[in-house]
Amino acid sequence: MSVNATLDREREPAPRRRASLDFVHEVQQFLYREARLLDEQRYDDWFELMTEDFTYWVPVPQSRYRRDKKPTYEPGRMAHFDDTLTELKLRASRWKEKTAWSEDPPTRNVHYVTNIEIAPAEGAQDWLVRSVAISLRTRNEDEENWLGGRREDLIRETPDGLKLVRRWVFLTQTVLLSKNFNTFI
Amino acid sequence: MVDTLQPPVAAPATDFDFHRLVDVEAGWIDRRIFWDEGIYQLELERIFARCWAFVGHESQFAAPGDFVTTYIGQDAVIVAKDRRGEVNVFLNSCTHRGNRVCFAETGSTRQFTCNFHGWAFGLDGGLISAHEEHHYSRCATFDKSKLGLHRARTATYKGLIFATFDPEAPSLDEYLGDYRYYLDVLLDNDPGGTEFLDGNVKSRLRCNWKFAAENFVGDAYHAGWTHASAAAALFQRDVKVNPAHSYQANINGHGTEFGLDLFGNAMALAEPEVVEYLKENEARFAERLGKLRSRMVGAMSSSNVFPNLAYLTGLNTWRVWVPKGPHEIELNTWVLVNRDMPKRLKEAYRRGVSRTFSPTGMFESDDGENWEHCTHSNAGVVTRRQKLHYGLGLDSRMEHEEFPGAVYHVQLNDANQRAFYQRWADLMSASRWADVPKR
Numbered sequence: 001m002s003v004n005a006t007l008d009r010e011r012e013p014a015p016r017r018r019a020s021l022d023f024v025h026e027v028q029q030f031l032y033r034e035a036r037l038l039d040e041q042r043y044d045d046w047f048e049l050m051t052e053d054f055t056y057w058v059p060v061p062q063s064r065y066r067r068d069k070k071p072t073y074e075p076g077r078m079a080h081f082d083d084t085l086t087e088l089k090l091r092a093s094r095w096k097e098k099t100a101w102s103e104d105p106p107t108r109n110v111h112y113v114t115n116i117e118i119a120p121a122e123g124a125q126d127w128l129v130r131s132v133a134i135s136l137r138t139r140n141e142d143e144e145n146w147l148g149g150r151r152e153d154l155i156r157e158t159p160d161g162l163k164l165v166r167r168w169v170f171l172t173q174t175v176l177l178s179k180n181f182n183t184f185i
Numbered sequence: 186m187v188d189t190l191q192p193p194v195a196a197p198a199t200d201f202d203f204h205r206l207v208d209v210e211a212g213w214i215d216r217r218i219f220w221d222e223g224i225y226q227l228e229l230e231r232i233f234a235r236c237w238a239f240v241g242h243e244s245q246f247a248a249p250g251d252f253v254t255t256y257i258g259q260d261a262v263i264v265a266k267d268r269r270g271e272v273n274v275f276l277n278s279c280t281h282r283g284n285r286v287c288f289a290e291t292g293s294t295r296q297f298t299c300n301f302h303g304w305a306f307g308l309d310g311g312l313i314s315a316h317e318e319h320h321y322s323r324c325a326t327f328d329k330s331k332l333g334l335h336r337a338r339t340a341t342y343k344g345l346i347f348a349t350f351d352p353e354a355p356s357l358d359e360y361l362g363d364y365r366y367y368l369d370v371l372l373d374n375d376p377g378g379t380e381f382l383d384g385n386v387k388s389r390l391r392c393n394w395k396f397a398a399e400n401f402v403g404d405a406y407h408a409g410w411t412h413a414s415a416a417a418a419l420f421q422r423d424v425k426v427n428p429a430h431s432y433q434a435n436i437n438g439h440g441t442e443f444g445l446d447l448f449g450n451a452m453a454l455a456e457p458e459v460v461e462y463l464k465e466n467e468a469r470f471a472e473r474l475g476k477l478r479s480r481m482v483g484a485m486s487s488s489n490v491f492p493n494l495a496y497l498t499g500l501n502t503w504r505v506w507v508p509k510g511p512h513e514i515e516l517n518t519w520v521l522v523n524r525d526m527p528k529r530l531k532e533a534y535r536r537g538v539s540r541t542f543s544p545t546g547m548f549e550s551d552d553g554e555n556w557e558h559c560t561h562s563n564a565g566v567v568t569r570r571q572k573l574h575y576g577l578g579l580d581s582r583m584e585h586e587e588f589p590g591a592v593y594h595v596q597l598n599d600a601n602q603r604a605f606y607q608r609w610a611d612l613m614s615a616s617r618w619a620d621v622p623k624r
C-alpha cells in the first residue's frame with residue numbers, strides 16, 4: 001500500500017465509461033452547492049442530496065510507522081462519524097434546538113472543495129468522485145479552526161438528479177486541533 | 186532507576202497558600218489556579234509527576250512488542266509490553282541528546298531506535314545498542330546499564346494500567362483506596378472483564394485541565410442546561426435528576442456523582458440494544474456487585490479519578506485530560522466494554538459514543554465551549570480577583586450504610602468538586618508524599 005493511500009482496497013474497475021465535460025461540470029456544481037448548504041447550515045436541504053441508504057464515515061487516522069502492517073485509516077476503529085442517514089439527522093437535529101447554546105451566535109463556516117476527480121464505479125449510474133475538502137470555522141472573537149481531508153464519494157445519477165450514496169473523509173489531523181467538530185465535511 | 190536523573194528543583198509558586206486559594210469549607214475558589222503559569226508548573230511537579238497516572242488498558246497490549254505513546258503530565262512516555270509479558274512505562278526522550286524516541290502513536294516493534302544518533306532502546310526502556318558503538322569503547326561513562334530510558338513504577342487495577350514517577354507514592358491500591366468500590370461498577374460487573382475498543386479520539390481544548398476534571402468529578406448541575414439541546418433531540422425532554430435517590434461520593438480526591446437508574450446515561454447512546462443488555466443483566470451484575478451497585482452500571486453519572494482520568498457509566502467513555510500548559514489540554518478518549526459482550530453490542534457502543542461523547546458528539550461538543558471560556562476570561566486581572574462560587578450542597582453530607590467515602594445527598598451538588606480541590610491543595614502544599622494529609 002502506498003503511503004497516505006486512504007484505504008487498502010480499491011482495485012478500481014477498468015474505466016468503461018468516461019465522464020463528459022458536461023458531467024464533470026454538473027458534479028462540480030453539485031459539490032459546490034452541497035458545500036454552500038453546509039456553510040449556511042441548511043441541513044434539511046443538505047440531507048435531500050443523499051440516498052436513503054447513505055452512509056458517512058470519517059475515521060480517526062493513526063500515526064503509525066511505515067513498517068506497521070496496520071494502516072493509518074481502518075474500518076472498525078473509533079471514528080468521528082460512522083453513521084447512517086438517520087443517525088446524521090439525529091445529530092443535526094440538535095443544532096436546530098433553541099437551546100444549542102454553544103452554537104449561538106453561530107459558527108461562521110466555509111467549506112472549500114477542490115481536486116475533483118471523477119471515475120466510473122461499479123453501478124451503471126454510479127461514479128466514484130474524489131475531492132479535497134477544507135473546512136474553515138471561525139467562532140467568537142479569535143477562534144479559528146482549519147480541518148481538511150480527502151473525500152471519496154459515491155455519487156449516483158437518479159431521475160431526481162445527482163445523489164450522494166456514500167461519503168468517506170480521510171482527515172489529516174490525528175489529534176483534532178480544536179475543541180469540537182461541529183460540522184460535516 | 187538511572188542515577189543521572191536529577192531530583193526535582195524547588196518550583197515557583199510554592200509560596201502560595203493553596204488551602205486559601207481553594208476555600209473548600211465555605212466553597213470559594215480563587216481563579217488564579219486556572220490561569221497562573223507558576224501554579225501550573227508546580228502542578229506538573231506536585232500532582233502529575235507524583236500521582237498515579239492512567240496510561241492504558243491491558244487489552245491494548247495483546248502481544249509482546251505492542252506499544253502506545255502517551256503523556257504523564259507533559260512528560261512524554263512509551264508504554265510497551267516486553268517478551269516476559271510485563272508492561273513497562275518509560276520516558277519517551279533519549280538519554281543522549283534528549284530527542285523524542287518514538288513518534289508513532291501506537292503499533293508493534295522490537296525496539297525503539299532514536300532518529301538522531303541511533304541509540305536503540307528495548308521494550309523495557311533499557312539501552313541495547315548505539316550506532317557504531319565502538320566509538321565508545323574507551324568512554325568510561327558509557328555504561329549502557331545506566332543509560333536506559335527512565336522508568337516509571339507501574340501497577341494495574343482490573344485491566345487499567347497506571348504509572349507514577351514518584352518512588353515515594355503510596356501503592357496504587359492505597360492511592361485508589363475505597364474508590365475501587367465505585368470503579369468496579371464498570372470494571373467488574375462481568376466475569377470476563379473489560380477491554381478497550383480499537384482506536385481512540387484525541388482533540389485539543391484551550392482550557393485549564395481542572396475545568397474538565399471538576400466537570401466530570403461532580404458537575405451534574407450543568408447537564409440539564411448545557412446539554413439541553415442534545416437531550417431535546419434525543420428524548421424530546423429535559424435531563425431530570427432524581428433527588429431522592431442520587432448521590433455524590435468522594436475518596437482521596439476521586440469522585441463520582443450518580444443515580445441508581447440503571448440506564449439513564451446509556452439511553453443517550455440511542456442504541457436500544459444497550460439498554461436491553463443492561464436490563465437483562467441487572468440480576469447478573471447484582472451477583473457480583475450487590476443490588477445497589479447493579480443499578481449504577483448504566484446510570485446517570487459522571488466520575489473523575491484524581492487527577493485527570495474520567496469516565497461515564499452507561500456511555501462507557503474513558504478519557505484523560507492531558508495538560509498542555511495552563512490554558513490547554515489534549516483530550517484523549519477510549520470506549521470500554523465488557524470483553525464477553527456480543528460483537529453487535531460493542532459496535533453499538535462504538536458508534537453510539539461517537540454520536541454523544543466525542544468531538545463530533547451531541548454532548549461533548551457543548552462542553553468545550555464552556556471550559557475554554559471559563560479559562561480565558563481569567564486573562565483579565567480584575568476578573569481574576571472575583572472568587573468563584575462552589576457552595577452548592579454545603580449541608581448535604583450524609584451517612585450511607587453501604588457507600589464508602591464521603592457521601593452526599595443528591596447528585597446536583599458541588600461536594601465532589603470541593604473535595605477534588607481539597608486534594609489538589611493538599612498535594613500542592615506538600616513537598617513529599619509523607620506530608621500529604623490522610624483525610
Ligand code: FES
Pocket residue numbers: 279280281282283284299300301302303304
Ligand atoms: S539524541 Fe538520541 S541518539 Fe542522540
Ligand SMILES: [Fe+2]
Pocket residue numbers: 407408411412548552
Ligand atoms: Fe457536559
